[in-house]
Amino acid sequence: MKTYEAKILGTGMYAPKKVVTNVDLEKIVDTTDQWIFERTGIKERHISSTEGGEFPTDMALAATKDALVAANLQPNDIDFIIFASVTPDVKLPNSACILQVKLGITNNCACLDISVACSGFVYGLNLANSMIKTGLAKTVLVVGSEMLSRVVNWKDRNTCILFGDGCGVAIIGRAEEGSESKVLAGILNSDGTGGEFFSQPIGGAVTPTTAAHIENDEQFMQMKGKEMFKVATRTLAENGKKCLELAGLPLSAVDWVIPHQANIRIIETTANILGIEMDKVIVNIHKYGNTSAATCPIAFHEAVMEGKIKRGDLVLFDAFGAGLTAGAALIRY
Ligand code: UT7
Numbered sequence: 001m002k003t004y005e006a007k008i009l010g011t012g013m014y015a016p017k018k019v020v021t022n023v024d025l026e027k028i029v030d031t032t033d034q035w036i037f038e039r040t041g042i043k044e045r046h047i048s049s050t051e052g053g054e055f056p057t058d059m060a061l062a063a064t065k066d067a068l069v070a071a072n073l074q075p076n077d078i079d080f081i082i083f084a085s086v087t088p089d090v091k092l093p094n095s096a097c098i099l100q101v102k103l104g105i106t107n108n109c110a111c112l113d114i115s116v117a118c119s120g121f122v123y124g125l126n127l128a129n130s131m132i133k134t135g136l137a138k139t140v141l142v143v144g145s146e147m148l149s150r151v152v153n154w155k156d157r158n159t160c161i162l163f164g165d166g167c168g169v170a171i172i173g174r175a176e177e178g179s180e181s182k183v184l185a186g187i188l189n190s191d192g193t194g195g196e197f198f199s200q201p202i203g204g205a206v207t208p209t210t211a212a213h214i215e216n217d218e219q220f221m222q223m224k225g226k227e228m229f230k231v232a233t234r235t236l237a238e239n240g241k242k243c244l245e246l247a248g249l250p251l252s253a254v255d256w257v258i259p260h261q262a263n264i265r266i267i268e269t270t271a272n273i274l275g276i277e278m279d280k281v282i283v284n285i286h287k288y289g290n291t292s293a294a295t296c297p298i299a300f301h302e303a304v305m306e307g308k309i310k311r312g313d314l315v316l317f318d319a320f321g322a323g324l325t326a327g328a329a330l331i332r333y
Helices: 022-026 033-040 056-071 095-103 117-134 192-197 211-215 225-247 264-274 292-305
Strands: 006-014 018-021 044-047 080-084 110-114 139-147 165-174 182-190 256-259 314-321 325-332
Touching: 006 056, 006 117, 006 182, 006 292, 006 325, 018 022, 022 033, 033 264, 044 165, 056 095, 056 139, 056 165, 080 095, 080 117, 095 110, 095 139, 110 117, 117 139, 117 165, 117 182, 117 292, 117 314, 117 325, 139 292, 165 292, 182 225, 192 225, 225 264, 225 314, 225 325, 256 264, 256 292, 292 314
Parallel strands: 080 110, 080 139, 256 314
Antiparallel strands: 006 165, 018 044, 139 165, 182 325, 314 325
């Protein structure tokens, strides 16, 4: 069977217009700008309008339009959409199908939603690579888009200070024969035994939301921050190392690491365990907080736009999330 290489053709992002600073949060929960910044690295986050226009597929539409221009492609060139989100517009139909219509795609492309929380983009990138390799797809739109403000308990200072809304996308396509730019290696894994560390138990088939849940604010996400922190640093470092081993490349060859942006202390600890200097690590958590599946593609897109990441650079994506899910991908951009 003939196989192909995959590469990133273009990227885009969307951040909601409304910015909520730590000082704004001081007015709604018992916290301080100083505590949030020192413990998480976050200064502000973007929050979607509830009036419309900034729901997950709206943000994805705006981001994809830019990615299509960057990739010099038309919507109908996309033959597979992978939409990673834990906050889809609606439960049915899936967000990828909604986005297909918004983009005006008429080629009946395959539409897949994936629910792997903050690892969503890295899962999507690895899936896209595999599908392009085998010829199942030629041009895959990978989306990470979240409106976490809908599932955050704004009375819970343990979680509400951490999250934000936003979207990042990448169009992955077939690399020309002999191309230096390609996805070099990937790794995906999960440990379901840690599911209780970060969950939203109310609102599914087992326990549909009732008026009593809403009265007691039980319908929101719940997180055991300390447990997540420990697993995160270990998993990110292990997957980062394994991914490089798979590609047969040393850490010294890496130009940039794009870690999931959950907490600056997680990022710094991981960099320390891996043994990579922080000036090779892309950090934008101060501006967006944790946007789950959107952190990696937003960080990548911004770094490309800022001229930091250039074609030919070796880039390591590394993420973990609820599930617990995790994964890494090494690309030559
Ligand atoms: O995307 C993946 C999912 N998320 C994560 O991976 C998050 C991972 N975890 C974390 O980022 C950190 O554990 C947190 C930022 C959530 C918490 O930081 P921490 O350093 O582990 O704080 P802590 O929970 O140990 O709390 C320390 C103190 C406590 O007070 P006492 O018991 O020492 O008096 C908390 O009650 O800080 C208090 N505290 C706060 N104070 C002001 C907790 N949240 C806040 C707050 N403002 N927002």
